[in-house]
Amino acid sequence: MAKVVPRPHLSLWENLYVVEIFKGLMTTWGHVQKNVTTGAFETRNYPEEAPSLPRDYRARHRLMKRPDGSPRCVACFMCSTACPARCINIVAEEADRADIEKRPATFEIDLLLCVFCGFCVEACPCDAIRMDTTIGVMVHDNRRDFIITKDKLLDWAPADYPATDTQSQKAPGGTLNAQALAEFNAGSRH
Amino acid sequence: MPDPITINVDGRDVQVQPGMQLIEALRGPAKTDTPAFCYHPDLTVAGNCRICLVETEGPRGWALGISCHMKTAPGLKVRTQVTSEKIVKLRKGVMEFLLVNHPLDCPICDKAGECTLQEHYMGQGRHESRLEDEVGKQYKGGADHRFTDSKGEARGGKKIDLGSTIVLDQERCIVCSRCVRFMDEVAQSPQLAIAARGDHAYITTFPGKPLEHDYDLNVTDICPVGALTGKHFRFQQRVWMLKSVESIDPSDSLGANLTIEYNVGQVNGKVWRLMPRRNPAVNKSWISNASRMLYQDLAKDRLTDGVVNGQDVPLAEALSAATAALTGAKRLAIVASGHLTTEDNAALLELATKFGTKAEVFGGSWLPVGQPDGIARSGDPVANRKALQVLGVPDNLDALVARAGEFDAILIAGNDLWAADAAKAEALTKIPVRVVLSSWINATTAKATIAVGVRAWAEVRGTMINCQGRVQVLNACPVVPNPDLEAVWQVVNQVGQLGWTTESQAWKAAAARAPQLQGITYRAIGPMGQMIAETAAPAAVGV
Ligand code: SF4
Ligand code: SF4
Ligand code: SF4
Numbered sequence: 245m246a247k248v249v250p251r252p253h254l255s256l257w258e259n260l261y262v263v264e265i266f267k268g269l270m271t272t273w274g275h276v277q278k279n280v281t282t283g284a285f286e287t288r289n290y291p292e293e294a295p296s297l298p299r300d301y302r303a304r305h306r307l308m309k310r311p312d313g314s315p316r317c318v319a320c321f322m323c324s325t326a327c328p329a330r331c332i333n334i335v336a337e338e339a340d341r342a343d344i345e346k347r348p349a350t351f352e353i354d355l356l357l358c359v360f361c362g363f364c365v366e367a368c369p370c371d372a373i374r375m376d377t378t379i380g381v382m383v384h385d386n387r388r389d390f391i392i393t394k395d396k397l398l399d400w401a402p403a404d405y406p407a408t409d410t411q412s413q414k415a416p417g418g419t420l421n422a423q424a425l426a427e428f429n430a431g432s433r434h
Numbered sequence: 435m436p437d438p439i440t441i442n443v444d445g446r447d448v449q450v451q452p453g454m455q456l457i458e459a460l461r462g463p464a465k466t467d468t469p470a471f472c473y474h475p476d477l478t479v480a481g482n483c484r485i486c487l488v489e490t491e492g493p494r495g496w497a498l499g500i501s502c503h504m505k506t507a508p509g510l511k512v513r514t515q516v517t518s519e520k521i522v523k524l525r526k527g528v529m530e531f532l533l534v535n536h537p538l539d540c541p542i543c544d545k546a547g548e549c550t551l552q553e554h555y556m557g558q559g560r561h562e563s564r565l566e567d568e569v570g571k572q573y574k575g576g577a578d579h580r581f582t583d584s585k586g587e588a589r590g591g592k593k594i595d596l597g598s599t600i601v602l603d604q605e606r607c608i609v610c611s612r613c614v615r616f617m618d619e620v621a622q623s624p625q626l627a628i629a630a631r632g633d634h635a636y637i638t639t640f641p642g643k644p645l646e647h648d649y650d651l652n653v654t655d656i657c658p659v660g661a662l663t664g665k666h667f668r669f670q671q672r673v674w675m676l677k678s679v680e681s682i683d684p685s686d687s688l689g690a691n692l693t694i695e696y697n698v699g700q701v702n703g704k705v706w707r708l709m710p711r712r713n714p715a716v717n718k719s720w721i722s723n724a725s726r727m728l729y730q731d732l733a734k735d736r737l738t739d740g741v742v743n744g745q746d747v748p749l750a751e752a753l754s755a756a757t758a759a760l761t762g763a764k765r766l767a768i769v770a771s772g773h774l775t776t777e778d779n780a781a782l783l784e785l786a787t788k789f790g791t792k793a794e795v796f797g798g799s800w801l802p803v804g805q806p807d808g809i810a811r812s813g814d815p816v817a818n819r820k821a822l823q824v825l826g827v828p829d830n831l832d833a834l835v836a837r838a839g840e841f842d843a844i845l846i847a848g849n850d851l852w853a854a855d856a857a858k859a860e861a862l863t864k865i866p867v868r869v870v871l872s873s874w875i876n877a878t879t880a881k882a883t884i885a886v887g888v889r890a891w892a893e894v895r896g897t898m899i900n901c902q903g904r905v906q907v908l909n910a911c912p913v914v915p916n917p918d919l920e921a922v923w924q925v926v927n928q929v930g931q932l933g934w935t936t937e938s939q940a941w942k943a944a945a946a947r948a949p950q951l952q953g954i955t956y957r958a959i960g961p962m963g964q965m966i967a968e969t970a971a972p973a974a975v976g977v
Contacts, residue, residue: 320542
């Protein structure tokens with residue numbers, strides 16, 4: 245069932261438009277005054293200067309790693325099924341370990357098609373894909389380079405992620421890797 | 435057919451056939467969805483999964499029974515999940531037992547999306563789990579679920595190579611015995627068995643023997659879960675990403691009904707598999723492995739352009755060269771083909787009529803005809819042989835060879851004569867202009883002076899008439915190696931300026947030549963095919 249969203253009712257005064265424009269400009273003028281007198285608003289030379297993004301900002305994707313460095317992804321296609329932009333392309337293959345069946349042979353996200361909705365992250369049953377890299381600016385000189393491949397998605401270091409992010413710290417090089425690797429080799433898949 | 439009888443389902447009177455399985459009566463005339471794992475309409479009743487149970491009234495009041503094992507009888511009174519809370523509760527219980535030993539594999543299971551266990555869990559499962567992680571076995575291929583059988587072999591494994599075509603996951607099996615019954619009853623080659631008892635029961639082959647049979651991939655279709663999967667489709671695609679069209683087996687004159695499953699798109703656009711389509715009068719629910727693998731040829735060795743005197747040329751150029759050569763010929767032999775649709779053959783006949791006395795039509799095949807296997811193949815590789823007979827195309831390839839010297843041009847459509855019998859076909863090289871319409875690069879296109887690529891069976895809409903005299907429809911799947919390729923009838927239509935725009939015009943032209951086909955329309959044929967007038971009684975399946 246489609247949800248009917250009622251249109252906001254505008255009074256005659258608001259409908260006149262000109263009045264509202266001036267009300268808007270008053271806000272702008274207020275900000276200018278405040279900035280000139282107190283310097284409260286920071287100005288940044290975007291995009292030369294990268295904005296500092298919070299961890300929960302939906303930024304460029306990364307693929308999470310098992311303690312042995314292989315991708316946590318099991319090539320289940322849940323993310324590509326959920327993706328409204330149909331921009332995740334996966335080719336699955338047989339994995340080389342007896343206790344892990346399936347893995348991605350290739351995993352590509354076309355970032356030019358991606359709408360950064362985060363549905364892929366929600367859909368993943370194994371916490372294998374995340375959008376917490378805080379990479380919000382991507383600059384390439386041709387379209388092909390915006391299709392991000394498995395290697396690039398796996399190219400991140402635990403040192404760049406907070407110590408409280410245990411899943412990241414279990415990856416090779418992380419603070420929790422040694423113990424996690426021992427558990428992994430003993431058969432744990434969590 | 436005997437007179438229908440009346441049974442009472444949930445207080446409603448329903449007209450059904452006497453003596454039919456109650457589950458069929460419920461699913462069919464009574465329109466009451468009834469779940470089942472072990473019951474299959476084309477196998478004997480095993481009655482081991484218990485999910486189809488209903489209440490019936492007997493001398494001692496209402497009693498539970500499994501509807502797959504009961505027959506309809508006059509006055510039978512049935513209560514299903516619609517009116518009986520008890521049935522709802524019991525089915526939840528059955529589902530709970532089945533799922534106790536089932537791994538949470540759905541994300542990597544190839545059956546997910548078409549899995550009976552998933553469907554019935556959603557339909558009648560108990561959605562709140564009463565299991566605690568630490569109490570149950572450790573799934574996901576966990577060591578605790580494996581055990582050693584009495585002969586010391588490891589069991590309960592996840593990736594057991596059963597034979598050349600199938601992988602078994604013993605952990606996913608719900609021991610419904612469908613696969614065992616298929617091998618026993620349909621393949622008539624008992625190669626699978628259930629060993630051990632209780633929750634240690636597992637499916638296995640005989641010690642050291644692989645599962646090998648021309649029809650063994652059918653067990654992957656009827657397996658209600660992802661325990662048996664075909665190696666050809668393993669990890670290829672998720673089933674919900676596939677679209678499908680209905681077609682038939684073009685490699686055999688029984689024309690086993692199947693669906694072509696494909697997806698479109700730049701990255702994954704491809705035909706991924708062929709699945710059997712149930713037609714009780716033709717192939718029941720089965721297709722042979724050979725027919726199932728035909729999809730692999732659709733992307734292999736295709737003639738996607740034209741070839742003129744050994745040079746690759748664009749299609750349009752090859753087509754105009756062919757048109758010039760055929761119209762300019764003084765004496766033209768046209769070879770019709772039982773591998774092509776009725777529409778294609780009608781176009782070839784129409785072309786001959788248009789060219790008048792200079793053209794002569796030949797037909798037939800040198801391919802050896804085998805024996806019916808009694809399941810889903812008649813053994814005759816010329817799928818549309820019946821249509822040639824109905825259209826009055828002679829079976830006279832040998833006469834063509836004998837009289838090859840008379841002709842200065844030949845048009846061979848969809849018939850690999852050199853592959854069938856190169857020694858006989860060699861005489862045809864006496865004819866200076868050899869125009870070949872073919873979907874594949876093959877021995878015959880190698881001998882052509884002009885070869886024009888055409889669409890293959892999966893890419894055209896048309897009809898074939900099977901050995902029983904049943905007209906069956908092939909539908910076009912949009913995955914084509916080159917979108918400019920056209921069907922044979924379209925190419926012939928351009929050569930002969932026939933003025934046709936749709937395949938139904940070609941079908942009408944065929945009907946004009948054969949009285950048996952008159953009055954039959956695509957819509958009337960439907961997915962199950964339609965018998966042509968002459969042969970009123972269908973021959974037994976595969977005979
Ligand atoms: S963020 Fe949204 S659009 Fe982008 S890849 Fe994920 S699901 Fe697709
Ligand atoms: S949903 Fe997660 S595990 Fe599944 S394919 Fe996507 S990233 Fe891999
Ligand atoms: S392998 Fe599949 S078809 Fe065979 S018994 Fe198990 S669940 Fe049934």
